[in-house]
């Protein structure tokens with residue numbers, strides 16, 4: 001049984017996968033708008049929270065943990081760019097569905113790597129007490145983002 005923080009992150013991933021699929025399958029403007037908003041609300045606070053907790057921790061280590069954290073943070077950066085562009089896009093723009101699909105693919109790859117590589121590594125390095133602290137840092141950052149980002153709510 002994983003630490004509750006890791007369980008929490010895995011559950012978030014399932015929500016993201018589901019919303020990305022719903023967005024990719026959206027046909028009407030109303031559906032596209034609804035699911036892009038829902039995906040932004042699920043994805044953006046999550047990546048900000050992970051950067052402020054698990055990846056700050058893994059980055060402070062050496063070797064694969066450090067290198068892997070830098071790569072994961074760049075993947076978050078790519079998520080952010082695609083998400084911001086998607087939120088900015090006219091809902092009826094012909095590239096909307098293409099951009100939504102690419103975001104879904106980029107993020108799906110990232111979620112798999114976290115679950116297969118980063119989370120097991122983190123659980124091997126961090127103590128239970130450290131994971132408790134990282135969970136707090138994650139939730140604190142998530143709350144800040146929810147309070148300040150206009151497109152997240």
Ligand SMILES: [Fe+2]
Nearest residue numbers: 047050110114
């Ligand atoms: Fe992530």
Ligand SMILES: [Fe+2]
Nearest residue numbers: 009013050114
């Ligand atoms: Fe994640």
